[in-house]
Amino acid sequence: MAVTQLAAPPAPPTPATKKSPTAAPLALVLRKVGTLLITLFFASLIVFFSRFVLPGDPARFLLRGRSPKPEALAEITKQFGLDKPPIEQYFTWIGGILHGDWGRSLTYRQSVSDVLLNRLPVTLELVALAAVFITGLGLIAGMLASLNKGGWDRFILITVTAAGAIPPFVAAIALTALFAVQLGWFPSFGSGDEGPSRLWHLTLPALALGVTFIAFMARVTRSSMNEQLTREHVEVATSRGLTRSSVVFRHVLRNALGPILTVSGVLIAGLLVSSAIVEQTFGLTGIGQLLVQSIDRLDFAVVQAIVMIIVTAFVLANTVVDLIQPLIDPRIAAGTESR
Amino acid sequence: MTLTGTLPLLRTRRYGSLLSVTGWVAVTVTLVVVLLSLLAPVLAPYDPDFVDLSSVLGGPSSAHLLGTDALGRDMLSRLMFGGRTSLVGPLIVVAASTVLGLLLGLAAGWTDGWISRILTRVFDLLFAFPALLLAMLAIAIFGKGLMAPILAMTISYIPYVARLTQQLVVAERSRPYVQAYRVLGFRTPWVVLGRVMPNLVPTVGAQSTLNFGYVLADLAALSFIGLGIQPPTSDWGAMIEEARGALLGGHVLPALLPALVVVLIVVSINVIGEELSDRIGGKLS
């Protein structure tokens, strides 16, 4: 997963949108939510109308790879409303989504929402666990590197650079070969039952999923903390006799959290996409694997639904992070601090 | 890692060497891999698709420097030819997205009116789609192979380049030298393309170098799960996937070698890209 996704450069202020630093928080929240909804609306347009990019009979497109028997054609036409104008089809689709009807899966011959909801928990848990590893291990590694100049710093930097270049699928194979088959410490596949078994089963997949981001998180933490460490207020605090750890946690880390947070929020949504690959390798039935499978099996209704979900999660996470940022760092709200 | 809006110092003077030792090592590695791939038709010892069922899964030998895979195909030749496919995809994506991103970013940053606003909104919208996801959606529509993901990823990466360019252009606009040109009556397109643009290219270029690594990893992942390049075309991601059967039997080389090459290239590109970004951005890490 491209790590640049995580740090979209902020929009430069255009004259029309210059706001006073003391804009009412409520107005801010409403504005953000408004942007969220508009983005989602346009995103849904893209997802829905992407199908129309290809010329030709839409029914045949949707039934690709399956024999187009008259009954199948009729059912597809009815389900997607193919005999109606595209705009109406869009509204039927959107309306359906808001009501929980996401269409019918051609592969499973069940409603898409059933198929999806069965698999959502595993993916959410996987992503959550990966996020824990990323923030935990990443923060620690970054802090260690930043606070221990010299040997440790170089070592961590090198390790982390190398680790960051290991694609999730390579990490997955390597981790399984070592920890599951060779050492037998972890299971090699499956998601286990709810509870501690689930946690145990998801450890290796979460690590494989997170390895690239752990590296990234470590570096962001490190450079962010480095930047803070050179700031005046840290020198002041140190010279006032505060203990190192106190300085680190209350002054450096807190201010460094800004960029770290920006990255974390979007991280979680971005992980959803990479989870497809990890889920496939570890035999986890999550929505990532379902996405790959549905693309392979040309089950377009499912593909549409999953893409929509991921985009929504992505945009939502972005918005939440935007809203929380000012709380963590009031200077951002005041517009005096760049992210 | 974002860059703040300060401008490259390259137009003045270099401070010592452009890259560190590690950086130059990375450049060497990258050049070697690229050269070997480019010259594969000339240098490769075997036809990468030549099946030799009698030398299946052989280790390194005088006949096969890096051994053979489950079909007796020479690993070295496959890696070299694989580079052609694996490197060309990211190259197209990065080149196209950089050029288009620069142009759109210039348009967005230089103008003030509705063009700029609309472009900014479009960039916002595209940011909502992770590149890999857009690639998968494109594959769902256009079918498997390289075309769909390349197209999709180019579109996904344009906003990153464009937004960065926009930032830089906005900052540049107010600089004295630009004002000077305008006061002196130089035409806008000439100022923009002839004077401003060259100052942006290093910064944007550094970022694009980084993007190359990410795109390569993503495309390899797509080939690995079977949605990208289809075997038997040699491509590093597809090779790793094909080699999983051999892994079962305890033969690691066919999977390990392409994996190593991918990691090596991505690390090298990342190192180069980041050093360049840091240097050009005026900060040393």
Add this chain to the structure above:
Amino acid sequence: MAPTRLSRRRLGAVVAGCSAIGLMLSGCGTTAGGTVAAKFTLSNSTPKPNKEIDQFSWALYAEPFSLDYAYAFDYPDNQVLANMCESLFRWNPDLTSAPGLATKFEHPDDLTWVYTIRQGVHFHDGSLLTAADVVASLKRHVDEKVGSFWASSFERVADIQKTGDYEVTITTSVPDYALNSALVGAPGVVESAKTLAKDGADYGNATAGVNCTGPFEFDHWDAGEGITLKRFDDYWDPSLRAKAKQMTFKILPDANARVNALQTGEIDGSWQVPSNALDILKANTDAGNVYFGNDTSVQSLVTSNLNGVFGDVRVRKALMMAINREALLQAAEQGYGTTTDALTTKNVWVGAQPSTVNSAFESLDKQDYNLDEARRLIKEAGATGKKFVYATASLTAAFDITSRAVASAAREIGLAPEIQTMSNDKYTTLFSDPEARKGVDLFETSWYLSSAEPLEMYSVLRTGDFSNYGGWSNAEYDQLINSAVGTEDDAERNRLTAQAAKIASQDVVWSPLYETVTALWLGKRITGVTPSINYMYYPWAATIGGR
């Protein structure tokens, strides 16, 4: 008739003679049946279980498309379904048949078959099985709206009638002696008529499941994850009462994940063990055991376009000669199989005379590995440089390896192959949709028979048959097959079939590569099942218990 006996050949001498280079030469035995050492011995049984167990798990390499017997046409679907739904006859491990839900049949005249239905059999919901259920179940195969994949078995059926509470009569339009053999499998499955009516189009999907008569009943199907069955205590046959209270099929498409799970004991057993893992698994006797058994599968190349470069029989012969089948068997299946020139395996010729079996196998046209001769034939046919499209899918590692090897062989003799890799699902449509086959010249198949009747294979190559993918047509062949179908005497029927087989091999209609063998993994917790392809239709899971 005794099943195939495959004794261990002398491994040592052959290995010495077959150095890596040596395998390229034809001196290492590339004849049909193979004189090369077999890496495996067939087993007739596994140790009997000494106790009952609560549950066990089984690996599936793909998720069944449906549990509806009319669409159960592949390994995953059938191996699951066989434990829940039963047919009129049972297919034994040695491929002979025995009474199942039909206790006997009578054949008063050429066109009439009367089946006596077993009494006292209950469906999983408790209702009693009667002739009405049999009729409703069988009729679905001839119903166009259902579109059963097994419809061709009923091609010659004119009518299916209930002629008594426990009697069903099938009338055929012409004499058909192949029908009965088919009734051991999916064509003969009996489901409750009420369930069929109630579930309609949802029958057999993940929520509806099935309501049959077998020793296990459907418990639940977690789409994408697995299917759980539980013991049916009212099963009619005490000798096949399930020795486990519950069993779960776990769906794991990833071969590595599957093998890992078998080795760590997370999954107890599996059919279709990936061949590249067999050596490692055989060695891992702490974790479990590998067994080999009867298989009726032949890996072949199907010529699906006789209007292109493969229209000339010389080209078809040449391609066969360019493939070193022994080496291919080693590379694709690690030697777990036997090269062959026949489209069937010997074990389905139950009821044939030895001399017939001989002519059906030994005296077939053999296309031995000979690159020079192959190149000469291609030149003679003027096919040098001609292109063709080879469709394949990554169904198994063997498919991938075979496609690459065949393409490489084709290039070596001067042809220009183009490999088209399809998704697994699209590949499956090649077998049922003529549209899908457009533009495809060659594809491979692992064709298995679902009955001990060679006609099941050879009738497919008649003019106009549904699975005659290349549209091959030979009047003499058609005539032989059609007479065979109408011949009552087993020996005579097989003799006619053998003659037809010879014609098919002379014309290289399909190109047989090698036979595979059924591989079974039993983890150390379980034992009891006999390794045999009959697992597709016989309630094999009921024989599994603890050790």
